[in-house]
Amino acid sequence: MKSVKNHFSLVIALLSILFSMQAYLIAERSIEAYKVNLANNYSVIAVSTKELQHSEILAINSIIAAAKELSPDSVIDRLSSDMKSSNVELLKLIMPKFYKLSLTHYPTPGEVKSLRNDLLKNSSIKKVEDFSHTHDTTYKLLTLFKNVVALFAVVVLVVTVLLIIKELRIWQYKHNERMSIMGLFGAALWLRSAVLFRLAIVDALIASVLAFGVFVYLSSSPFVLEQFNNIGISIVIFDQVDDFMLILGVAMSISIILASLIVLGHKEEA
Amino acid sequence: MDKVIVAKDLSLAYSSSETIINKANFSIDSGSFVFITGASGSGKSTLLKSLYGALKSKSGSLIVGGVELKGVSRSRLNFLRRHIGIVFQDYKLIKEWTIDKNIMLPLLINGYVKSVANNQVDKLLKHVRLNHQSGKFPLELSGGEQQRVAMARALAHNPVLILADEPTGNLDEYSSELIWNLLEGANTQLNTTVIVVTHNIPKTLRVEYKHFHIEYGSIHEVC
């Protein structure tokens, strides 16, 4: 029981840092996946007086992934019922060309603007419809979501660090006594600190393994998967190798830094 | 005869305003048994502190085991301390360790093999009559029992020098007798130099001893 209590406070602190870190990663991945979704559905319409080559359009701005000419037939069909076919042919000739441009990624508002300008520089393009109002709203919402999650992660980090610093004094006091006594019997610094580092490493391992368990469970939980399905994205919630390495690395670094701080702050008893 | 300790004009102080020991001159032969007495607050513990290098001298020279403690390097001090066994007035047992592990501490530091260390701990627990308490933590023991654990720890690694600060302060006559026998044994059988701070020098001691008294900051031998 005694030893469980010894580990408890650092493990909890490490866990809260690991959870907020992973939450941020998941949010970022969701946003990226969602942006790909949006980019697939989002396009810009350019209206040109003369026919443009595909390569010509692609050269206008590197964000353009593809251009597709929209067939005027559907528009004309609606008119043609009360028009002579010769007139229809004429209309087809003088009618401007409509191009639907799909983009490489979901653009920022700035990118939308510069794309628009670049398109209009072309003398034959007369009009550009970029649906900028809808785009801006969606983009702002995404950014807001990302910032909220980042803020949350930072707040958790700060609060946890404050808690750890407070705990550090207690740990320092506790370990200082043992380290001083060992020193009085001639133990070298590495031996005096060995217990502390072993404790720190064990705590980091416990926290990492607990976090691993929870994330593996979450990433296979039907409820969580359904949430992502609902917004139409599928992401890696928890990569059992890469993410675990990251978690282990972060937990180890934090607890080893803490142990080093205690060793550095260790004062000999007179 | 070899000297374990040589002090020349040794002055000790915690602050510049108050000197505890003032220009003391004394030496202690290797293998001797020494008592230090003095009123409470006279500086007995302070003197011991300087002997194991936890308090730097204000002035003068202090040589312990051939090592000048003034400006001694940390590694050399560690080396020296590994050959000293100390019984502190406040015991200084490690609370989160069992008494067995506490007694094992000097063996751990001196790199004893686990099995040898375990045997030694068992033997010492019997010597201080605490084998029935094996596995307990210091705070689960009485004051006198803790003091005997501290004694066992000081003897564990067969040190060449034992510094004991009132090692029988909390003990009844029977247990005190036990401690004196152990210290006498180390002194006669292993030629360990023993320095004991005490208020009452036992009458029953069989070995020859020296007696220093501390008064008003000076140390003088009582004949």
Ligand SMILES: Nc1ncnc2c1ncn2[C@@H]1O[C@H](COP(=O)(O)OP(=O)(O)OP(=O)(O)O)[C@@H](O)[C@H]1O
């Ligand atoms: N860490 C310290 N810092 C400042 N002063 C101290 C410290 N330790 C002891 N002193 C002072 O040094 C003087 C001598 O203390 P010391 O502990 O050596 O006495 P002592 O002879 O061992 O007494 P006792 O028989 O009560 O144990 C005391 O006046 C005490 O106030």
Ligand SMILES: [Mg+2]
């Ligand atoms: Mg004292």
